[in-house]
Amino acid sequence: xxxxxxxxxxxxxxxxxxxxxxxxxxxxxxxxxxxxxxxxxxxxxxxxxxxxxxxxxxxxxxxxxxxxxxxxxxxxxxxxxxxxxxxxxxxxxxxxxxxxxxxxxxxxxxxxxxxxxxxxxxxxxxxxxxxxxxxxxxxxxxxxxxxxxxxxxxxxxxxxxxxxxxxxxxxxxxxxxxxxxxxxxxxxxxxxxxxxxxxxxxxx
Numbered sequence: 570x571x572x573x574x575x576x577x578x579x580x581x582x583x584x585x586x587x588x589x590x591x592x593x594x595x596x597x598x599x600x601x602x603x604x605x606x607x608x609x610x611x612x613x614x615x616x617x618x619x620x621x622x623x624x625x626x627x628x629x630x631x632x633x634x635x636x637x638x639x640x641x642x643x644x645x646x647x648x649x650x651x652x653x654x655x656x657x658x659x660x661x662x663x664x665x666x667x668x669x670x671x672x673x674x675x676x677x678x679x680x681x682x683x684x685x686x687x688x689x690x691x692x693x694x695x696x697x698x699x700x701x702x703x704x705x706x707x708x709x710x711x712x713x714x715x716x717x718x719x720x721x722x723x724x725x726x727x728x729x730x731x732x733x734x735x736x737x738x739x740x741x742x743x744x745x746x747x748x749x750x751x752x753x754x755x756x757x758x759x760x761x762x763x764x765x766x767x768x769x770x771x772x773x
Contacts, residue, residue, distance in 0.1 A: 574670035574702045581665050581706055581732065586640050588731040597638040597646065608648060631657065635719045642718045643728055662715035663728060668706040674699050706732070 586596045597615075599606040612630075616623055621633045627650050634641055634648075645661030677698040710725065 572673035572675065574674040574699060574704060576668035576704050576706070578665040578667060578706070581668060582640075582644055585643070585728060585731040589639055589727065592727075594639050594727070595637050596640040597634060598640055598644075612648075612650065627657065635659075639724055639727065642720045642724050645714070645718060659718050660711075660714045662711045662713075662718055662720050663708065664711070665706050665708040665732075668704040670702040670704050672703065674702045 583600075586598060590596050590599070595618075597611055599611065615621065615633055615637065616625075616630070619633045619637055621630060630650050641659060643661060643663045645659040647656060647658040649656045677700065710720075714720075
């Protein structure tokens with residue numbers, strides 16, 4: 570046993586999306602009752618909320634999504650506006666690696682069974698908990714991709730706030746194949762971003 574906690578880039582992006590959503594920002598890739606909201610549902614939401622005609626050109630629909638959905642500006646997505654127009658891909662300028670704990674992590678014995686959410690389905694697995702872990706990720710921001718998704722400096726600062734290095738993970742969910750996911754506990758730092766991080770139980 571390596572006693573190393575792993576946190577996937579997908580889990581980390583989910584943390585960022587959840588943080589931004591709770592701060593009042595619109596996001597495209599959403600979860601509802603532990604299930605991913607279908608893309609067609611989100612298309613309808615964008616068109617209705619931001620007054621875009623369903624028969625509008627693909628470019629107008631794409632612009633509405635980039636204008637209002639911060640997670641697409643950050644992480645990109647592949648989407649099909651309708652069957653005739655085909656698939657369109659936005660390469661995310663922000664890329665994140667898997668994270669690794671910076672110290673050995675001891676697991677807490679648990680017999681809990683949890684649902685593990687994947688892109689299009691769900692599976693059951695055993696829950697593995699840890700008292701705490703400090704996990705470090707590396708990443709890059711591609712300025713050329715950022716131009717195409719309209720990523721702004723303000724977006725980048727929000728991403729930094731949401732993925733601040735001083736974030737502790739309080740549990741590890743391990744799938745049957747051995748890959749785990751962490752959950753973030755944000756805490757308040759009086760010296761930096763006083764409105765952005767809070768202890769467990771406080772309001773975001």
